[in-house]
Amino acid sequence: MLLPAFLTLLLLALQPVCLLYTQAVMESAAAETARVAALAEGDADGEACRAFALRRLAAVPDLGIFHAGGPLSWEVEIEVGEREVGVRVAGAAEPLPVLGAFAAAFAAHDAQGNVALEARASYAYRPAWVEGGYDDWVAQWGS
16 A cells, blocks of 8 residues: 555656756756857857757757657747847656646646746846947947
8 A cells, every 4th residue: 555655656756856857957058058149150040059959958868758759849949139149948748647637737738738848048248338339349449
């Protein structure tokens, strides 16, 4: 009688741990990608920054309870503004069979019933008090 109760408790604790690990890796990848995109010269919203994020997301095991759909199913969106870079990383994880009903009731989910995960990060690479552009600075201080 104790063994099924212990296994049920273990199962209930396993899913949140897997989701928290995936969320932590996603947030770290989004923050690092935002910093890289802010420093990228001409490829800030291109494939190089997306590939950088996917390399960081490779730390998530390719198991459904961590991330469903495989390594190429991550959604990585990079928005470059005048003073800030924003990165959004989204994915999904398959809930364990016992927890599927709870996940559908309490967590955001997609059409397949997977738990939707999302992380956002932004990086201000140019402070608001800095006026003008590079050419203005060169003209002012270069001559």
